[in-house]
Amino acid sequence: MPTGLDQLQHIVVLMMENRSFDHMLGSLKAVNPAIDGYVDGDPFTNPDTNGNPVKPQPLAEFQAQLQPDPDHHFPAVDLQIFGGDTSPNRKPNMQGFVKSYFVQQGDVSHSQKIMYYFKQSDLPVLTTLALEFAVFNRWFASIPGPTICNRAFAHYGTSFGRVDLNPIYPPETIKSIYTRLINANPKHTAKVYYYDTTSSTMEVANLLQNQPELFGTYSQFLDDCKKGTLPEYSFIEPNYSDHEGDSGEEIANDQHPDHNIQAGEAFIAAVYQAIKNNPTLWQNTALLITYDEHGAIFDHVPPPSCVKDIFTADGNATGTGVPFQFDRLGVRVPAVLVSPWIPKGTVVNRVFDHASIPATITKFFLGDAWPRSPREISADVFIEPKSANVDPARNLLSLAAMRADCPDFNV
């Protein structure tokens, strides 16, 4: 078994908010052509409402640009992906982003800002991690819709038929990844770290009400990293709001428009550094950084179809008049896997979505025995289960010796 995989004891997932792959990491194509982003001269454009082609431009700003918050509910994302084509055999063409943003203010010039992306120098943390470790060219949101149901895929491997922001009350049949771990025999450990009680968790309806013992705060995460008491699986939620905390003003760091992008960069760096500053933890932990969905911001890669879930959202629930069988993924999002056992410059081209998270954790720690959704069963894993015959083509923690050249961030 490869040493990095053999030593792996902890998996940490940090899920940020509402930014697409091209918007955050597209600029890296100029640095590494294997990264499927955007460079000036690429043919991808979007028509505005006057029919003029709008090309992506590296003009994204840290804050106060994407106002109002671009519409990322199911009907709007349908327009973004299919460009307004509602025919039965339509194919995704990624031509509706500008048209979709125009709907909100009726301003042609303003609507074009949805095609702006960040320069590499704007995002020193995320872009460094993407270039230093493993970046996923094909990590998609689980459904073409908003936050709550996409985050549900990360916790349960399904959204139980929901495509909106309403609370989700899961049936007893499919347990969260946390419940699976703590109820297993032998018992495993898991925690959801929310930023503080003021930001709280998005998983209110089920986990917070029924299993509050699963939760800890971000300051507890930092403490657990220092003391080496991190659970086997950790899920971190960022700060969702500007608010007064116990030590003063807390700026939202989830990067959801219109929150400040730099605050999110600092948060990602702090999570990374907390793990790296404990040498024991650094060598036996893998950190996945991803985003729940694209926030209605442009991306040029059409989301593929996928295995249907056992649930269906009817035409009223989708808001389009057409039912959805959870057989197509959402828009592409940034996803980076960090570990000192990953070769620098790794680019992964296999298809993943947020169901890959419980799929990976379940297979790695528990095996295949648990009842899971068809979407989770069919999802690819980003860390191979430990075995004597690990496929070297799939294992990302492939180095024979740990790297000694990984970057540090001064946070």
Next chain:
Amino acid sequence: MVLITVPKPPKSAYNPDRPVTSLLKSHVEHMREAESKLPLKYRSEFYAKAVRTEGEAAEYIRDVTEAILEAHADAARRRRAPKHKRKLEIAAAADEGKDTAHKPRAKRAKKSVGTKRRKR
């Protein structure tokens, strides 16, 4: 080993008066639904439907999250208490319930939505 500088956001980035997004509105709604299932003594005085800003949403979310945690902690304490003491507590709680049915939780001061949170 490379050390990379991480720029900090400007102070002007902080704006608790920012209008709530649909995500925060739904978060408040989820909390409201959760709060409706709590016994009366754990409920806040916030009117969730009146939340308009991030700061207001944050105050309400904190109140309900802490109420849920407190309710579970109280239940755990009762579970651990010796049986005869639990019967006395249940009786005392029943008497108290008659008097405090519509009063807010003791530790939270009365305030209207939108006022600044006092430091604890």
